Amino acid sequence: SSAASDVYKRQPIDDFDLAIAPLKDLGGQRVWSLMISLFGDLARQEGQIIGGPVLSAIMSAMDVRPEAARVALHRLRKDKWIASEKHGRISHHSLTPEGRAQSQAASGRIYATPDDLPEHWQMVVTDDAETGALEKAGFTTLMPRLYVGGAGLPVPKDAATLPGQAAPDWMKRQLEPASLAESYAQLSDALHHVARDLAGADTLTPLQIATLRCLIVHNWRRLALKHPALPRPLIRDDWAGLVAHQRVAALLAAYPRPDLPEIATA
Numbered sequence: 001s002s003a004a005s006d007v008y009k010r011q012p013i014d015d016f017d018l019a020i021a022p023l024k025d026l027g028g029q030r031v032w033s034l035m036i037s038l039f040g041d042l043a044r045q046e047g048q049i050i051g052g053p054v055l056s057a058i059m060s061a062m063d064v065r066p067e068a069a070r071v072a073l074h075r076l077r078k079d080k081w082i083a084s085e086k087h088g089r090i091s092h093h094s095l096t097p098e099g100r101a102q103s104q105a106a107s108g109r110i111y112a113t114p115d116d117l118p119e120h121w122q123m124v125v126t127d128d129a130e131t132g133a134l135e136k137a138g139f140t141t142l143m144p145r146l147y148v149g150g151a152g153l154p155v156p157k158d159a160a161t162l163p164g165q166a167a168p169d170w171m172k173r174q175l176e177p178a179s180l181a182e183s184y185a186q187l188s189d190a191l192h193h194v195a196r197d198l199a200g201a202d203t204l205t206p207l208q209i210a211t212l213r214c215l216i217v218h219n220w221r222r223l224a225l226k227h228p229a230l231p232r233p234l235i236r237d238d239w240a241g242l243v244a245h246q247r248v249a250a251l252l253a254a255y256p257r258p259d260l261p262e263i264a265t266a
Contacts (some may be wrong), residue, residue, distance in 0.1 A: 016208050017061075019197040021189035023215040024063060031064050031072035035233050036043030036081065036216035039095050040103040040110070042210060042260060052091035054207075054263050061211040109229060110221050113249040114242060121223060121231035126156060132205045136185035138228045140175055148175065174254045184240040187219050191247035195254075203226065206258035213255060220248045 038058060043050050059069040073093070076082040081099035085092050095103060124139060131141050134156070139149035142222045148164065154160050194212075201209060225243070234241050 016204065019194060019199070020212055022193045023212075023219055026186060026190055026219050029062070029218070031068045032075050033058075033222065034062060034064065034214065034218050035069075035072050035076060035219055036099075036103070038210075038214045039082065039093075040107065040221075041213050041217045041257065042263075043094060044100060044103045044107065046100065047094075048260060049092045049094045049266040050260065051218060051264055052093065054260070055093060056208055058211050058214065061207065062215065065073070068199075092223075106221070106225060109224055110217060111252070112154075112229065114232070114245050116236070117183060117229060118152065118231040119233070121148055121234055122151050122153070122155070123148050123162040123164060125160040127158060129151075140228050140230060140234075142175060148231070148234060149228065150188055150217065164231070167234050169236065172234055172239070172265075175230055176236075176239055176241065180223055181240065183223055184244050186241045187223065188244040188247060190219070191216070191244060195247060195251055196202060201255045202256070207253050209258050210253060210263050213252065213257060216248055216251055220244065224259055244253035 005043075025256065033054075034191070038055075039050065042048070056069065060066075061202055065074075073082065073084070076099075077084060080096050081102075082093055083096050123142075126134070126145050126147070127236075128145070131147075134147050134149075135141065137149070138153045139147035151163070194216075198204075198212070204212070
């Protein structure tokens, strides 16, 4: 009820867990994938290390059991995503060069704001219905052999191209990834509740901000990386995917990434 939400809004930050609950409740939180989101947000640069106690504290704040965190770490080390070293009794964890390269490759899509979306678009017609290569290049299929994407994307040499004009509403709707519609709506709704109920960044600890950002980035990443980014003129203003993107960008800006030493000393 709105009365209950007003009470939450007035409560102090010891209700951090209550405020972030909608993001935890979205499901699909595989622990190894959560860790990839966490390292990608906090320790993507060479030389950045997350200490064992800090990693444990963040995982615990996301309701991950210690044994589940250990299994996930083991898997990521085996998959060459994460390297671990012992310094005394403390383990230091960092992305491997391969893990860092893959995190960097995805970061443009994850951290771009809606204002960064291409403003101009093109339509491409090919003589081949093979979608894979064009979708990898950033195009979206409108119908067989017909693709749309940002005006700056590279086009196969045998393709015909047309500069994008004003797009009709039916076309925008057809380009939306239908299989993700419900997930985007749920994420948008969860982000709305979090933004409403959460206290300001100045009252959160660095550990809480790291936890919050991990949940936001993770839930956004697992949807956004499933399809290419559409140019802005091809997106309806009220599409749940755009609304979610706007809310992700606003929250990440409002709760800036804490420095790793700050989390460790908090």
